[in-house]
Amino acid sequence: MNAIRVWKESICSITYLWSRLFLLRGILVALFMTITILAPPPQALAAPSTKELAKKAFKRGRLAFDQERYPEALQAFEEAYQRFPLPLMLYNIANVYERLRLYPQAIKHYKAFVKTGKDANGEAADKLERLENKTKDWVEVTFMSDPAGAQIRLFTKQHPPLGETPLRQKLPASDNLMIYVAMPGGKIIKKSVLISSGLKRQTINIKLPKPSAYVRVIGSPEQAQVNSGDQSAQSLPALLKLSTGDHELSITASGYLPSKRIVTLRSVHSQNAPLTLEVNLKNSEGVGLISLDVSVAGALLFIDGLPKGQSPFNDPIELSEGEHLIELKGPQGGQYQKTIQLKAGETTQLNVDFDSVKPWLSRDQLTLGLLSLGGTSLLTGLVLGGIALNANGNLEDCRAHELCARRQGELDRAQALRAYATSADIFTVLGLLVGGAGGTLYWLDHRKVNQPTLTPSMKIQTLTGGASLSTELKF
Structure with a gap:
């Protein structure tokens, strides 16, 4: 029994020692992992400094320069200067540019080196002066x-x-x-x-x-054809290879209204990632299109007497099949009018050049009309002024006769005088305004030519019981 107890005690002691060893091993492993994680990588410990990298780039550049591989030497010297900007590296860069015959760039870097004050022997200054004299013309x-x-x-x-x-x-x-x-x-x-x-x-x-770009057209009907320049597709969906920039796509199909779309393609629109355009054509049964190309902006459009907007018209206008009256009124007074017969499924093109459309009244006709109307108004004013003077005489005679003065006869004659004088004033002022407008247009049209101009004048003379108005036009 004692032997068995001793054996059991020995077993317990060994078990205790093993557990302690396992615990100690776990602590050591954890400590090692912590040191490994916190310790910097070998590359970081041995990373070269910026100055060392600049030296390596300089050595590559010097070797390439000695072997007359000047583009490589330039790249290496510029890298060295960017990493560690020593002034002497500016001289090396300028020297390479000179060997490459890129003298303006060499002059720029020689100047920068001279400004650093490191040109002790004046060699860079001499090269700078020589190159400036060489390139001055x-x-x-x-x-x-x-x-x-x-x-x-x-x-x-x-x-x-x-x-x-x-x-x-x-x-x-x-x-x-x-x-x-x-x-x-x-x-x-x-x-x-x-x-x-x-x-x-x-x-x-x-x-x-221009680099290539792609556009993908989807929609309906499937039998629609897509055209842009010399590129075309016979059905939808369609993938067209075009160039970057703006393109006009024409989509047509039998029994449907045609459609035109403007797309802008960029270099990012590749074959695998094209620009996608969806077009669904409308049925052309009983419907047609009219396309308007107007030479000026701001022309008012009327179709069958109804306003439909103003130019420019970027898209065709959808109308019912049959006869339509197309009217355009230009911003400067020109007018275009045409009756068209529109067929279903077809596009009627109208080109309107307002430079060739004559206005209903020319500038010379307007000037002559204003001068004539102004002269007629002035003449009417003069006649009415004469009648007013005669009425004034009748009024004075009435006042001088005791049977007429201060009676109904004097009142009637005074009212007639007032009416004639007022009418004379109105026609005279109207004639001056209208005639003056015509004279202004005449002067504007002929001011560069040494010709006589229209000069209106007006005189008012007071009279007993009224006034006398006289007008004069000088050419």
Whole structure:
């Protein structure tokens, strides 16, 4: 029994020791994992400094420069300067630009280096003066492209890009300057340009092929045809490959009204992600379309006497089949009128040029009409003024006779005088206004020509019991 108890006690002791060992191992594992997580990675501990990266870039640049791989040397020197901007690196960049014959860029960096005060022996200043004298008579060339934003390279396609259009660069006169043009990420195009001598400035316009873009047309009916330029599809849905920019799509189908849509495609409209356009054509039974192209904006449209808006008319107008009266009234007075016979399912095109449509009354006719009306009114005023003077004489005679004065006869004659005088004043003033308007138009039309002008004048003379009005027109 004692042996068994000792054995059991030994077993318990061993079990206790193992549990303690497992606990200690767990603590050590947890401590190791914590140290591993908190400790920085070996790369971070050994990461090179910015200065060391700049030195490596400089060494690459110097090796490329010695091997006359100047575009690579330029890229390496610029990287070194960006990482650690030592002034001497500006001199190296300028030196590479000079070897690439990009003298304006070399001048810019030589100037920047001289300003740092590190040009101890004056070598950079001498190079700067030499290049400025060499380029002083060069032509300032402006490169333009359609579309804008194209990169321009000179001499070889390995040369660094000068920038994106529009850009300026001073260049020597040349009969065959090679340039390389490309949109960012696009194909490089080689072109030969002429830089004319004797000019101070010159603009070179470059037409670039537009990148492809896609439009997907969905809708109904399925048998609808889609056309845009030389691209077409015979059914819906349709996928058309076009170029970036604005395009007009024509969608037609038998028994349906045609439709035209304007879409704007961009480079993001790829074959896998095209611009989607939904078109549902209307049945053409008993219905037609009229398309209006008006030369001026603001012309008022009337169809069968009803107002239908004003130009421009971007979309065709839907009308019932049959006869319709089309009227257009231009903003400057011109008028167009035509009766059309509209057929179902068809589009009738009307082109209205208001420059060729004569107004119902010309400027000369209006001027002559105003002068004539003004003269007639003045003449009527003069006649009525004469009648008023005669009525005034009758009134004076009545007042001088005792059987007429202060009686009904004097009252009647006074009222007649007042009516004639008022009418004379009205016609005279109207004649002056209308005739003056006609004279103004005449003067405006003939002011550049040394011709006599119309000068109206008016005189008023007081008389006993009234007044005398006289008018005069001088040409």
